Amino acid sequence: MEPQEYKFRLEYIKGEDNVADGLSRINTLQPARKPFVEIHEDDKRRTMEQYHLALGHGSINNMKATIKHRYKxxxxxRDIENFVKSCPICKKAGTYVTNTKNKWIETNRKN
Structure with missing residues (x-):
């Protein structure tokens, strides 16, 4: 339908009286995704090494989450799991879970 087919009235509202709400400011555009890179068999190990080192000997899950968006x-x-499990530094360090939740600070002072 053309705008002429609707019955409407234009009204000017001063900018300070016409504040945009939160919903009108939501960014709905999806970020552009980079295309997947088909990787040659010989380059797979080198790519995993680079990501593993860049992630500070990252876990299997971190490696999967990072690489899956770029390579295919x-x-x-399975290759990522085998690679991380075979890393001699990661084997030596072992796996541990760090509790990153903030703990309450106990004081002896009354409120």
Whole structure:
């Protein structure tokens, strides 16, 4: 339908009286995704090494989350798991879970 087919009235509202609400400011555009890179068999290990080092000997899950957005090959998750499990530094350090939740600070002063 053309705008002429609607019955409407234009009214000027001063900018300070016409404040945009939160919903009108929501960014609805999806970020542009980079295309997947098909990787040659010989480059898979080198790519995993680079990401593993860049992530500070990142965990299997961190590696999967990071690499899956950029590279694509048939058994990518299995290759990542095997790579991280075979890393001598990660084997030596072992796995540990760090509790990152903030703890309450106890004081002896009354409120």
């Amino acid at each position: 090959w048939d058994i990518i998750f």
